Amino acid sequence: MLMIDSITLVDFISHRDTTIRFGDGVTVFIGRNGSGKSSVIDGITYALYGKHTRRNNSNLVRHGAHHSSLILEFSINGKRYKVEKRLSAKGTLESGVLYELSGGSWKMLAAGERKQFGESMSNEIAKILGLDYDKMRVAAVIQQGEIDRIIEYKPKEFKELINNIIGIDRLDNAYELMRYVIDGFRERLRSVYGYDDNSRDTLARDVERYEKDVEEMRRMISRIEEDVRRVVEEKVTLEKEYEEMRGKRERFEGLKVRVSNLLNYIGERKRSLEREVEEIKATISKAEECMMFVEQEEKVKASLDSAEEKVNRLDEEISRYKQEHTRLESLKRLVADKMTLLSNAREQLSTVERLKHVPDELSKVKERLQEVSYRISSSNEEMGRLKGLMECASKIEFKDGICPVCNSKVERINPLFDKNELKRRIQDAARELDILKREYLKLENRLKELEGYNEQLHMAKGFLEMNKIASINSIYALEEEVNSLSREVNSINTIKSKINSLVVERNDAYDMMKEYRRRLDEINKARAFLDAKSIKNRDDLERLRREVREREGLVGRLKIFLDKDAQTIALSMISPSPAYNIDEYAIDEYSKRLVGEIVTLAGECKGFSEERYMKIERRLKEVERVEREREKELAGLKSRLDAITNDLERLRGTLKVLDHAYNHTTMLERIREKAFHRNSIVARSLRSWALQHISDKASEYAKAFSIDISRIELVEEEGNNEVNIACYGRRGLIDLASMSGGEKVAIALALRFAIAYVMGGYRLDFVIMDEPTVHLDEERRASIVELIGLLAEGSALKQIIIITHDSEIFEDADVDHLYKFEMTDQGTVVSEVK
Template identity: 20%
Template sequence: MTLESLRLQNFKRYAEYEITFESGLCGILGRNGRGKSTIFDGVFFALYGEYKGSKELIPTAGSTGGVKVELNFEIEGKSYTAIREFRGKALTAYATLKEADVSIITGAREVSTAVTKLLGMGKEAFLHTVFASQKELTALSSMKNDERKAMMRRLLGLEKIDKIEEMIREELRELNRELKSASGFLLGDDVLKAHREDHKSKTETALTLETRIKQLNEEAATLKSAYEAAKVLVETHQRAKEERQKKLDSLDKLQQALALEQKQLTALDEELKTLQAQQSRYTSQLPQKARFDALEKSLSEQESLKAAFLKKEGLEKEQEELRKSYTARKEEVAQLIKETAPLETLKTQLIQEQTQFKALKSAFDTLTEQITRTTAEIASNRTNIAGVQEKVSRITELGAESACPVCTRPLLENYDAVLSSLHREIIDVYQRQIDEAQIRLNTLNEQKTQQQKALTEAETRQSTTDKQIALLLSKTHDLAKAQEKFREIETRGLANKTALAQLVNINYDEKVHIALRGERDTLKPQVDALLSLEALIATIPAKTEAAQKLGAQIQTDTQSIAAQQKLISEDTYSEKAHADAAVHVKTAESAKDAKAVEHNAALLEQTNLRRDIEAIDKEIKRDETNRASLKSRENDRDDYEKLKAVMAEFKTHINARVAPHIGEVASEMYSRITRGRYQHIEVSPEFDFYIYDNGERYPIERFSGGEIDLANLVLRIAISKTLGELSGGDNIGFLAFDEVFGSQDEERRIQIMEAFHTISESYRQIFLISHETEIKEMFEKVVEL
């Protein structure tokens, strides 16, 4: 199986996406969250109706319509299309499987079943064989022993053995119930004795009857042999009669053929005489054919001259128009060059005006900030005055007993001094600062008004210059177009001039052309008749040869007729002997049939006896069967008990069988990736991993992170190949790995890519998903997301 294309609609993050899969080593690259892994979620979903991951399948946010995934793939030269959809608000599942463009299966479950049959593996085997992620690779070496065993058993499908063991336990419970129930269906001893006595009596009668039937068989055989012999004699006479008739028929056919051949020969002789007479007339008219051929050649030359002459006239007219256009375009270009001359000066002027505007704008912004600060200063001083005035109001209201605003003791004799101090603070400090700030604010506002006017004038000048430049730029484009048109006209004019130079000597006379055509048309009927006569004359040699062959065939057929007549005269068939043999066979058949009736009556009696004996046998055998079944169930129960114990041993056995194969495949790749630095990877029956370094075996945990990542990669590839072989999925032609580069440096990445190139002999397509876009040069093909 290889992938051809995938189309996603409202699937996870993709509102609409389509990808074509090519052969070879392909990198699917992009930053995290760009939907790289979603592509293969879509492949798995199209095939089996599920996808990797635990989140629910939700249509893309903000999208309309249902979910649709369409996968095109090829198996053994045949193209298939798997389509999965979720339609409507309830997201009802629909599925279709097509071969070429013809739908062969519909229904979600039915398509999954058909895909499983096509690929030779179910969804879990497919998932574990084809896909691998960085998380899954790391888990191989980082898991504890029991966890690793569980993961390997899951990958290998050995968890199914657990289900088998549960089935065994359930079967044992059912067998025990059946054993208890079956004991009540056995026959008693008295019934068995009566059945056996009746069986003995009827068996003796049947033996006597069998002797009689044997005698009847012998008599019937004798009569049948006599009948068969008589029948053979009749058939011999019949064959002799048929042979004689064949000879007569053959003679008749030969005589008819001879008469036809003689008639054909006469007709051919007459036809040849007529053709030979016409041949002399054909020879006398050959000069007319030669003149017609010469006229045809001359007319062809005239047609060529006419075409060249018409082309010359057309070029001369076009050249005149081009001269006019040349002059007009030349003047237009000159005028536009003159009009666009000030452009560079205006661009320089615009830069100066923009610089002046920025300076004015900066000064204006500075003034605005100063005005804002001054206004804030005035407001702050007014707030301070209000605070002092509030203190004065409180002191005045309470009189000399009021508390000092500083030390909180009663003012008493300091009452007037404090009030005077507070009034001076308002007038000499805050009001003075407000007046000074107001003067500055008035000055700043006047400056801002002047600056605003200057800024507006600068902006107007800049806008005017900008418009002039835009107008000149537009004319620059017009100039380029005019120059291009001018060059085109100039090029066409030169080409026409060259073509006219080649046609300068062309002379065409229409009257000569018409005269030649008239002469040709006059001769044509005569030449056509001559050509028809030529075709007839050409048949003379063939007809002469046919006449000779007919003469020889007539001689052969005459000899064959004489020979056939001699064979008929020598024939020994006798009509009377044939009739006598037919009478004898009927007499023998009647005797045979009478004996068969007597024999059949004896057989009927024997059949009835056997039916009775068989009925007794069935009762006895049913009881024996019930007893044997009871014993068989007891044996089954013992076997299931043994099988229960064997299943545990089978788990260990299958692990020991698969592990070495995984190790062999992984070792070959690991040695190549590390360029012989490490010779061997060992996978124990308990799925512990070891690496051989200089002939010494070490646990995988001993090595660095990069080396472990490499080991995990080759182990996962080896597991994929092994699982593919075990699951029967030999027709799977692609692999997909998600983020396999891990912590590898550039050299190891190159080695990993070499490893994938190595296994590309076994897989037509290998897809590597990575967020590291700088490695894209390492791939044969790249899809960037």
């Protein structure tokens, strides 16, 4: 049975830090609207199911708090559980854990709400309680304004609620579990035997088919065993002939190897002789060329000496002309420098002549600028003095010729206090000052201009002094020097042309010298080649030509033998009339030994035929293949025969087991349909008993409300899967739609109390009612206290929790626990009254 043990709310809605412990009996929460009473219900439902009435989770966090948390402890069926949840300021679930008390300590059962991964502590709690959030709200949590919701249920939904309340949904579970049990039993039959009880006829046909297969397979084995005997006899005959022919073939292979070795050796000797012939021919050709070079040695040496003498003479002449060219190039650069100096000197001398008056004018401008500056300063002082007098004169005002200071008659005003005179003098002074400033500005500009000219003058004089040019005569002398040097420099092109001509002549002579040296080097190499080959004259060349002719004749004979392959030659050797005289190719000791071995092996291979050998080999392989296939086929048939025989025995045993299983599953399906179906006699009887008890208790509670209802009847309609609410009065059946709001609330309370009474004996030990007195008049509000007392005494419910702002009707009532809720600046404060 489910009971709420305690709840702790920290920064949850209006609660800063509240802990409430629930005991047995009636517990009443009293306080003004908004004092935080209903928050306890939201705390309980959010802890259990993650749901509440506050629209979104952010409303669960107290205003100004960074986090919100709650701890709920509850008991069911003798086990204790604890739920801890923590939310962020935005209402996001930061952590959530479900614990079970085991062995004196809390053990974690589930955590978090990742439903997409199949992880949900709320689902785990729903399984433990056996009720989801919606059914819990109807059966045990009656929230404010939803008391009459129960009578608005559709008949089909109301019947489903009754089924869940009295546990008929457990019959549904048992009905489904029985199907799983039967299906599981059949699945185990299929996994163990390959058949279930529904396959007995199929199994019987399989047994008959297997028996026919066994007989057919035995006949096939007998035929194949006879084939194997015949194949073995032929194999023995072929193996004997094959062994004889294989011996000759092995010796024939040895013969081919010897012939191949002889061919390889003869081929190598032929290639060696060909290389020797080519080398001797190359030596003859090279020797003839070298002898021609050697005969020209004296002539080449004389020409080389003449070419070397000419190159040395031309190198000396070119060196002299290059020295003269270098001197003239230096002189040319000097002329260019003096021409540049001459041009600059003319320009600077002209500048000196043009600006010679600048120093005097600069001195005069500086004197006048100093004089004007002094006059401007004096004018500014005079202007200040006049403006001061003007300010004093403005303060002294003469009326009717009377002095404002001494009050005496004034015949004539002192000009110092005459404002008109002062104003004229100020204007004159301002005009003079303006003229002086404009003159000062012009003088400043002229001063800057003259200072620039003076700087140019100093630079020009410095340049002339540095280059020792005092007058125009110095420039004339410099011009005469430049003209003299230029005439000497003009001969540089003639020198350059002469050098180029000599260089071309020297290069030609040098090329000739290199050519004679190369030819002399070739002569020396030719003499060395002839000495290395021991060739002294043309008789030695004729000797080499005879050697070439002898080797070429031998190569021709060897080539005839090499035109055939080893296979052809070997076959010819074992034929009655060989096509080759093998002795002709015994040209040295090694080849003589090979020829002897070939002749011996050829005699031992007489009568060998490769065609006959291959034919016997192919037939032997074919016979062996057929033998293997028949033996493999025979082994497979015997193995299959054993397997089918075993399967046949197994199927016969399985058929006996399935006969027993069929009787067992038939009995289980009969029990499932008769006992656990929701429309079975068990479920109908249980539902009928519950509807009767709820109807009786609801009628009893309705009478306490003094309404014109004598009987509330819950009626199950046959065949339409519905439960209707029927109310009877003195005039018979009364339509719920025609009742007043208060009458509907009274009927709803009566039904809820009746359901809670009956339900207390099954799944829940508590009921929570939020503002149950809303919409009730004074007399009926008083009656509800009596009804709650009756409910507490007459039912198995251990906890009844009432939330109300009608404190006056409960303060003197016989309740077990009374908690007062008050709203303060720090949030909700809860205190136990009794």
